[in-house]
Amino acid sequence: xxxxxxxxxxxxxxxxxxxxxxxxxxxxxxxxxxxxxxxxxxxxxxxxxxxxxxxxxxxxxxxxxxxxxxxxxxxxxxxxxxxxxxxxxxxxxxxxxxxxxxxxxxxxxxxxxxxxxxxxxxxxxxxxxxxxxxxxxxxxxxxxxxxxxxxxxxxxxxxxxxxxxxxxxxxxxxxxxxxxxxxxxxxxxxxxxxxxxxxxxxxxxxxxxxxxxxxxxxxxxxxxxxxxxxxxxxxxxxxxxxxxxxxxxxxxxxxxxxxxxxxxxxxxxxxxxxxxxxxxxxxxxxxxxxxxxxxxxxxxxxxxxxxxxxxxxxxxxxxxxxxxxxxxxxxxxxxxxxxxxxxxxxxxxx
Numbered sequence: 001x002x003x004x005x006x007x008x009x010x011x012x013x014x015x016x017x018x019x020x021x022x023x024x025x026x027x028x029x030x031x032x033x034x035x036x037x038x039x040x041x042x043x044x045x046x047x048x049x050x051x052x053x054x055x056x057x058x059x060x061x062x063x064x065x066x067x068x069x070x071x072x073x074x075x076x077x078x079x080x081x082x083x084x085x086x087x088x089x090x091x092x093x094x095x096x097x098x099x100x101x102x103x104x105x106x107x108x109x110x111x112x113x114x115x116x117x118x119x120x121x122x123x124x125x126x127x128x129x130x131x132x133x134x135x136x137x138x139x140x141x142x143x144x145x146x147x148x149x150x151x152x153x154x155x156x157x158x159x160x161x162x163x164x165x166x167x168x169x170x171x172x173x174x175x176x177x178x179x180x181x182x183x184x185x186x187x188x189x190x191x192x193x194x195x196x197x198x199x200x201x202x203x204x205x206x207x208x209x210x211x212x213x214x215x216x217x218x219x220x221x222x223x224x225x226x227x228x229x230x231x232x233x234x235x236x237x238x239x240x241x242x243x244x245x246x247x248x249x250x251x252x253x254x255x256x257x258x259x260x261x262x263x264x265x266x267x268x269x270x271x272x273x274x275x276x277x278x279x280x281x282x283x284x285x286x287x288x289x290x291x292x293x294x295x296x297x298x299x300x301x302x303x304x305x306x307x308x309x310x311x312x313x314x315x316x317x318x319x320x321x322x323x324x325x326x327x328x329x330x331x332x333x334x335x336x337x338x339x340x341x342x343x344x345x346x347x348x349x350x
Contacts, residue, residue, distance in 0.1 A: 004331060005023070005327060005331055006331070007331055007334040007335055007338070008023075008191075008194070008327065008330055008331050008334065011191075011194040011195065011334070012024035012194055012198075012199055012200045014177050014199045015177050015179060015198075015199030015200030016200070018123065018143070018144055018177045018199065019048040019075065019101070019200070020048075020074055020075040020100070021043070021046060021047060021048040021074055021075065022046035022047075022074075023046045023047050023048075023200075023323065023327055024048075024179070024199055024200025024201070025046075025047045025048065025190070025200060025201055025202070025203065025323060025326065025327070026047065026048045026050060026077075026146065026179055026181075026200065026201070026202040026203070027039065027042035027047050027048065027049045027050060027202075027203065027204070027207055027319075028050060028146075028152075028181060028202045028203060028204035028207075029050040029051065029052040029053075029077075029079030029103060029105070030052055030153075030154065030204055030207075030208075030305065031052045031054045031055045031290060032052070032055045032215075032290050032291055032294040032295065033052065033208070033213065033214075033215055033294055034049070034050060034051060034052040034079075035051070035052070035056075035064065035214065036051065036064040036067045036068055037212050037214060038207065038210060038212050038213050038214065038319070039051050039068060039072070039076055040067075040068060040071055040072055040212075041210060041212035041318070041319035041320070042207070042319055042323065043068075043072040043073055043074060043076055044072070044073060044319075044320065045318075045319050045320035045322075045323040045324065046320075046323060046324075046327070047319075047323050048075065048076065048077065048101075049068075049072070049076045049077070050076065050077040050078065050079050050101075050103055051064055051065065051068065051076065051077070051078045051079065052079050053078055053079055053080055053081070053084075053090050054079070054081045054084055055291070058086065058089055058090065058093060061078075061090060061093055062093050062096075062097060065078065065093070065094070065097045065099060066097065069097065069098075075100045075101060076099075076100075076101070077099070077100075077101035077102065077103050077125065078090075078094050078099050078101070078102055078103070079102075079103045079105055080094070080102055080103065080104055080105065081105055081106045081107075082104055082105065082106055082107030082108070082109060083106050083107050084106075091113075091117070094122070095117075095120050095122070098121070099122065100121075100122065100123060101122065101123045101124075101125060102117055102122050102123075102124055102125070103125045103126070103127065103146065104124065104125065104126045104127070104142075105126070105127045106127075106155065108133065108136070108137070109124075109126055109137065109140065109142070110140065111139075111140035111141060114137075114140050114141045114142055115141055118141065118143070123143050123144070124141075124142050124143045124144070125142070125143065125144045125145065125146060125179075126142050126144075126145055126146070127145075127146045127148055127181075128145055128146070128147055128148070128168075129147070129148055129149070129150075129156075129157025129158070129159065129164070130157060130158070130159060130164070130168075131164075131167050131168050131171055131172075134147065134168050134171070134172050135171070135172065138172060138175055138176055142176065143176060143177075144176050144177040144178070144179065144199075145168075145172065145176055145177075145178050145179070146178075146179045146180075146181050146202050147161075147164050147165070147168050147169075147178055147179070147180055147181065148161070148164075148181040148182045148202070149161025149162070149163070149164050149180075149181070149182035149183060150182065150233070150245075150247070151182040151183030151247075151307055151308040151309070152181060152182035152183065152204065152205075152247065152307045152308075153204060153205050153231065153247050153248065153305040153306045153307040153310075154204075154246060154247065154248075154305045155244060155245070155246055156233055156245045156246065156247055160182070160183070161180055161181065161182040161183045161184075161193075162183075164180075165180055165193055165196050165198070166196075169193075169196050169197040169198060170197070173197035173198070173199070177199035177200070178197070178198050178199055179198065179199060179200045179201055179202050180193040180198045180200075180201050180202070181201065181202035181203075181204075182307065183307065183308060183309055184201050184202070184203050184206075184309065184326075185203075185205070185206055185309030185312040185313070186312065186326070186329055187325070187326045187327060187328065187329025187330030187331070187332070187333060188329055188330070188333045190326060190329075190330045191329075191330040191331075191333040191334050191337075192333075194330070194334075195334075195337075203326070204307060205223075205306050205307035205309050205310050205313060206309065206312070206313055206322055206326075207319060207322065208220065208223045208306065208310075208313065209223060209224060209313045209314075209315065209316050209317060209322070210316070210317065210318065210319040210322055211316055211317065211318050211319070212318065212319050213319075215293075215294045216293070216294060216295060216296065216297030217297065218297035218298075218299050219293050219294060219297060219299065219302075219304060220316065222249055222299050222304055223249075223304070223306055223310055223313055224313065224314055224315065224316065226249050226306065226310045226311065226313075227310075227311045228308050228309065228310060228311030228312070229311075230249050230250045230310070230311075231247055231248070231249055231250075231306045231307060231308045231310050231311075232247065232248070232249075232250050232254065233245040233246065233247045234246050234247075234248075234254065234257060234286075235257075235258060236261075237258065237261045237262065237265065238261065238265050240268075240275060240278075241261065241264060241265065241268075241278055241279055241282050242279070242282075243261075243282065246286065246303065246305065247305065247306070247307060247308070248303045248304045248305045248306060249299075249304035249306050249310070251299060251300050251301075251302075251304060252300040252301060253286075253289060253300065253301050253302065253303060256301075257285055257286075260281075260282070260285055261282060264278045264281055264282060265278075286303055289301070289302050289303035290302065290303045290305060293305075
């Protein structure tokens with residue numbers, strides 16, 4: 001059942017119009033997790049689902065897009081990983097299937113790519129983690145931004161969502177719709193970003209507990225039991241061997257990664273491997289680890305990617321209930337804030 005959103009509509013109208021959904025609330029694309037069934041559940045709940053393409057074969061991508069075009073009540077998006085070796089083929093399929101929105105991630109989209117998508121009628125979005133990148137993409141013609149802070153699960157930037165909101169929103173909110181992401185576990189947090197000028201929000205970790213989320217039972221149980229402090233980022237031990245930070249639940253794999261880095265550093269010092277060889281080994285340590293968690297249910301050696309709001313996720317619920325709860329909380333928070341301001345203004349005038 002759709003929630004009453006009289007006040008919310010005053011704040012996220014731009015986001016709703018851009019997405020074409022009842023709520024300006026995006027279900028963030030999580031690889032191996034955001035497949036057609038979860039995306040459909042988010043769309044049916046009034047949100048904007050995004051299909052994760054990175055783990056799909058080209059045939060699977062086309063099939064899942066066609067399924068969603070048939071079953072979803074409104075628009076949905078497809079997430080395209082810019083570093084994916086089959087990126088061009090994935091984009092071709094999206095254009096052939098007339099996908100309305102494409103979210104560009106894990107890299108910096110070129111102005112040529114953005115222009116090509118827009119010429120084919122696609123609404124373009126990009127995920128950014130700092131102001132400089134946001135401004136660059138706006139100059140390149142991007143239609144909307146998802147500004148993601150390091151509280152989120154998966155690959156991280158350096159700044160928190162609250163810092164990014166203060167830095168990015170004043171600079172770009174009047175140029176393109178901005179959707180805040182990372183650390184949104186309640187409607188109160190969502191409403192706070194809307195009051196700062198965001199056009200909407202994006203959630204991911206809370207959807208891991210959706211009944212329609214088909215992650216392995218072991219992964220889901222780990223999410224429901226976890227505290228926020230257990231969602232930790234990978235550690236870099238030596239600047240000569242860069243590590244792209246990833247946030248996931250603490251387990252054996254995190255400790256093994258530290259030991260692995262120590263061994264690589266020692267082997268390099270002893271001349272057993274070159275710098276390039278050591279970097280390559282570290283880059284590939286986590287290869288396949290998310291699949292281990294999502295598909296195989298390996299909670300010790302797999303990567304249990306989760307954001308810091310995981311401590312707020314403690315029961316399995318339908319996606320519609322999760323999204324409706326966030327919307328209801330946001331609407332209530334805005335109403336209470338308005339009432340408080342009215343009371344204080346009235347008292348001051350008296």
